Amino acid sequence: MEDLIAALPDGRVLTDPDVTESYARDRTFVPPGRPLGVVLAESRDEVVTTMRWATEHRVPVVPRGAGTGLAGGATATDGCLILSLARMTRIRELSPQDEIAVAEPGVITADLDRAAREHGLMYAPDPSSYEVSTIGGNLATNAGGLRCVKYGVTRDSTLGLEVVLADGRIINTGRRTVKGVTGYDLTGLFVGSEGTLGVITAATLRLRRAPAELATVAAEFTSLRDAASAVSAIIAAGCNPSLLELMDRTTLEAIDEWKNIGLEPGTRAMLIAQSEGSADQMAKLCEAASFVAVSSSPEEADELIGLRRLAYQAKERLGQCLVEDVCVPRSVLPDMISTIEDVAARHGVKIATVAHAGDGNTHPVFIFERGLAEPPPEVWAAADEVFRAALALGGTLTGEHGVGVIKRRWLGLETGPVVTEIHQGIKQVFDPLNILNPGKAI
Amino acid sequence: MEDLIAALPDGRVLTDPDVTESYARDRTFVPPGRPLGVVLAESRDEVVTTMRWATEHRVPVVPRGAGTGLAGGATATDGCLILSLARMTRIRELSPQDEIAVAEPGVITADLDRAAREHGLMYAPDPSSYEVSTIGGNLATNAGGLRCVKYGVTRDSTLGLEVVLADGRIINTGRRTVKGVTGYDLTGLFVGSEGTLGVITAATLRLRRAPAELATVAAEFTSLRDAASAVSAIIAAGCNPSLLELMDRTTLEAIDEWKNIGLEPGTRAMLIAQSEGSADQMAKLCEAASFVAVSSSPEEADELIGLRRLAYQAKERLGQCLVEDVCVPRSVLPDMISTIEDVAARHGVKIATVAHAGDGNTHPVFIFERGLAEPPPEVWAAADEVFRAALALGGTLTGEHGVGVIKRRWLGLETGPVVTEIHQGIKQVFDPLNILNPGKAI
Missing domain, CATH: 3.40.462.10 (FAD-linked oxidases, C-terminal domain)
Known part of the structure; x- marks a missing residue:
């Protein structure tokens, strides 16, 4: 931990158990483990530093937004590092012409919506928690909300992502355009992956015209x-x-x-x-x-x-x-x-x-x-x-909250053994050391 | 080839070079290689038989719909087997209540649209070729069209898939519901993958209310x-x-x-x-x-x-x-x-x-x-x-036609080396022997 503390600016790493405990839970009863510490990242490069350190020391990392999750996806495990993105609150860009915004993961969902409204636009996905939940958490769970019935879920509003991989490398997926088919759909794959494939540090999001009446x-x-x-x-x-x-x-x-x-x-x-x-x-x-x-x-x-x-x-x-x-x-x-x-x-x-x-x-x-x-x-x-x-009835276990830890017990009933094997294979491609939110989602 | 001919019903396998040649091209100038033969599959189980044989004999398989592609994605390579899905033309289900259809890959896009119109619905994606192109080809390229500006592209209308993997195993991805976040988004990953990850044998597609005026x-x-x-x-x-x-x-x-x-x-x-x-x-x-x-x-x-x-x-x-x-x-x-x-x-x-x-x-x-x-x-x-x-200008190489072979030369300019590595890793998970449409898309 000393290496990490030295590598990041002052005040970014918390290790006092009384303090870190408050970052160890989401909104569920799921009992958390005891984390090594909490990183309060303020930039993409601090996330890179953190992930490089985690890879070097084989420390599991639990990424986290506002902790409003309802499936245990952000629950700390014993010996993990909690990586909070809540301080990355910049809206890097908002283009009314192209009806897109580029937002960091700590932006509160309703704040992005309000920023868009100033231009007659809106950010459509609105989980009930949207006054406190973050874009990063919404992306992690592919959050839904009340307006989804007309405008779709978070994935439907996500055009591209900036992602820090488990080993600290940075990739950009997707695009700024409304259409695009270059390569496999990595954007869609990261959305809803509950922090198990990479750490999203910015998202290019689609805005929509706000309805008049x-x-x-x-x-x-x-x-x-x-x-x-x-x-x-x-x-x-x-x-x-x-x-x-x-x-x-x-x-x-x-x-x-x-x-x-x-x-x-x-x-x-x-x-x-x-x-x-x-x-x-x-x-x-x-x-x-x-x-x-x-x-x-x-x-x-x-x-x-x-x-x-x-x-x-x-x-x-x-x-x-x-x-x-x-x-x-x-x-x-x-x-x-x-x-x-x-x-x-x-x-x-x-x-x-x-x-x-x-x-x-x-x-x-x-x-x-x-x-x-x-x-x-x-x-x-x-x-x-x-x-x-x-x-x-032809339905699914989870419409918008994610699998987290709570629903893993039932997951196989819906997906079957071959899909489970593919999930593990994909996880291995992105995170061969299994340090990104292990034990969650798949 | 004798094994394959014996394993499939009569008339399913073509080997006469004068005949197979007409299945070797798409709508581009890309010069085709010489295929071993063509399978005209009529059911999911025939696709399974074909893929098991291809895995056993390490024969590359080029899946194909109507051959209206504009990027060379369905071009035959030397010694490949062409797998035509054009005869799998059943609309297995059309539910006006749930606004979904389950279509096989050989269904002509405009035919599905017409079937939906009988119920006041439509199938929105409409590539210019939609009177001749197939749902399978549309899924392979994540096809767009004229109505996309309002209704999105093929992926936006795809809820779930039945897929035969390279080794002949069958999986079902996605769902019949409008929302769902169980596991990684394999549905989105298959759509636009140009036949390199699996063979789609049915798709659960979202229909939309047809506009009145x-x-x-x-x-x-x-x-x-x-x-x-x-x-x-x-x-x-x-x-x-x-x-x-x-x-x-x-x-x-x-x-x-x-x-x-x-x-x-x-x-x-x-x-x-x-x-x-x-x-x-x-x-x-x-x-x-x-x-x-x-x-x-x-x-x-x-x-x-x-x-x-x-x-x-x-x-x-x-x-x-x-x-x-x-x-x-x-x-x-x-x-x-x-x-x-x-x-x-x-x-x-x-x-x-x-x-x-x-x-x-x-x-x-x-x-x-x-x-x-x-x-x-x-x-x-x-x-x-x-x-x-x-x-x-912040754009992309391909909005809706796909990379195929024509745009592979430029692909790295858009995706970069790390994404290229991830593409190869994902390909390896689904197709470790590299028999599914090798040399295309990624």
């Missing part, structure tokens, strides 16, 4: 399945929503207890939908709703969507959370929702569900007692059933 | 640079065109000679633009035009766009063609266009340019004498300058 629908339902069916109907009718979110009763109660939203006793679910132009057709397709309101006020919309973004924090007030992330084809969303309700009842587990419903991406949050080191057996049993049901 | 603008300019500047203005104003094409005088003359379109003597360039709803703002931004017409008639639009799609065939009437494919950031399209004009003049080379201008993707077509085995030195010199200019 959005109409918002809020609809309450006395049955969760009815709400899910309305989602399927809205998609099937081709309404092209720019946001389509679902919250179940347990979620609404958690928000109500905290923010007092005046939840009606019979309400079992709420849908929030948004689209450019008129939202009348979507409102009409919520025919089973007990209450429907359409608004074109941006303030009302922000308030409503703000409540949705608080859902996870509201649930954390109820206990510890295992936040899950299954995604199914949109036509079978009602079946997935029914299965989750059924699993909760049979296992006696409290599950609060929110969904990026327009994507078929459901977040069942399994709530368990505070103080427990990890979820109790009935929660794992319930989660196992939910995962298997999602796969049986 | 499109308005079309046609504008003529007395200067090519003015037309390119109008493109930049249209993009910068956020018009969100669903098509934005540019043709230069040489292209228009070639079409005029063939189809007699009544080309005005002073016209140096034509823009065709389309958007949902109104096209008035785009028409207004063509302020430097000598003639502008706006139409909402689908028949007129089809006729106009049909002429654009004929551009390449029209140029083939003038001589042999080296069709290039540089893509630059959209703000510098006028500079790229001026450079191409300047290079043509200085080298005394006839270059006819069309562009998917809304993407900054330019196709300068270098026309040279029929009968020559390959482009003469001045054509290569001119092309070299165009490639280097595109890179200097």
Whole structure:
């Protein structure tokens, strides 16, 4: 460690265990190991220095943004070095003409969005955590969000990357153009690789024209399945929503207890939908709703969507959370929702569900007692059933949170042994010493 | 070869050199080698049989669709086996609810689009060749097209793949859902890999809602640079065109000679633009035009766009063609266009340019004498300058055609030595015996 401390500017390396501990976790219960130290990198060259040192000394490196991950991907392991990119906060370039930005990994997602808005543009991907999460973390997990239903996920907005490899070499992948097919798609490969293939030190990101006017629908339902069916109907009718979110009763109660939203006793679910132009057709397709309101006020919309973004924090007030992330084809969303309700009842587990419903991406949050080191057996049993049901419905284990450590146990069910072998082979190409976030993602 | 003939159903293997020769080329001048034979595979299992045999006997395999490639990617090499997927033409599934189709590689691109239209949907990627090119070829090159400016390229429409590996093992990558982050993005890696990593035997493709009404603008300019500047203005104003094409005088003359379109003597360039709803703002931004017409008639639009799609065939009437494919950031399209004009003049080379201008993707077509085995030195010199200019402008060597064999000479200029090493490492993971389309793409 002395070599590393000497090689970097003063103040970049933290080794006091009381301090480093606060960098060792993400937002999950996953118990961290004890790191050797934390590097607070401020530039690409400091990342290079760090990775060269790590390669020389065979020290595992856990890259990290804001630590808002929900799969354990940024959890420290014993004897690792934590490499925080949170101080690399420069937006190196923002070109309104070409509708691109070049951002460093520590830029807060919403800050990039705000910078783009000054030019009538937006950065579309918006995970619920986007006021605190970083571009680097979003790239690591290929983060989704509320606007993905129309604009796609982080990978869809990523044109090129600057990456420091495990041995400290620098590569540039991709391009600044909207199209390009030179060589294999390394950009897409790094996005979603959860820090196991390289350390991203800058990303060329696509911006999009910000929509001028959005109409918002809020609809309450006395049955969760009815709400899910309305989602399927809205998609099937081709309404092209720019946001389509679902919250179940347990979620609404958690928000109500905290923010007092005046939840009606019979309400079992709420849908929030948004689209450019008129939202009348979507409102009409919520025919089973007990209450429907359409608004074109941006303030009302922000308030409503703000409540949705608080859902996870509201649930954390109820206990510890295992936040899950299954995604199914949109036509079978009602079946997935029914299965989750059924699993909760049979296992006696409290599950609060929110969904990026327009994507078929459901977040069942399994709530368990505070103080427990990890979820109790009935929660794992319930989660196992939910995962298997999602796969049986043609879905996937994780729509946007990543595999991290939490879902590695189930990974083989989705990918199979040959793909597992290919994953390991690719990992070996980029990181032959296995020092980049070992034990995660694959 | 006897083993292979015995292992496959009757009629699947062609060995007569007079017959196999017609499968040995793509649409380029690249001189083919002499193949051992051609397999006309009709199913995934026949592909498996073929690849097992190729692995056992260390025979290079050149996968092939309709042979409309423009980079030499499907050119036969001496002693190779050509594996045609053109007979695998089943659309295995088309789900209007989930807006996906599962198509085999031999499906003609426009046929898939037509099948989707029956449900109010479309398959968006539409290379100019889409009435004859196949989904498999489109996937191999990550093909673009006219509608990409709004809907993205082939990779953006690909959710999952069924792939036969070099040794005959089968994997499924990706998903049926619109989101998913389980494991590395192998789907994106196979798309655009030009048959060097595996043989795609089915693809789960995203369909999109077909637009209800499109308005079309046609504008003529007395200067090519003015037309390119109008493109930049249209993009910068956020018009969100669903098509934005540019043709230069040489292209228009070639079409005029063939189809007699009544080309005005002073016209140096034509823009065709389309958007949902109104096209008035785009028409207004063509302020430097000598003639502008706006139409909402689908028949007129089809006729106009049909002429654009004929551009390449029209140029083939003038001589042999080296069709290039540089893509630059959209703000510098006028500079790229001026450079191409300047290079043509200085080298005394006839270059006819069309562009998917809304993407900054330019196709300068270098026309040279029929009968020559390959482009003469001045054509290569001119092309070299165009490639280097595109890179200097922040662009890429190939927007949508792929590297094939033609652009391998320049590849290192764009990717650099470390990326080249990574490409080779990835190739080794998938194809350790180097039997899949060796000598292409990377």
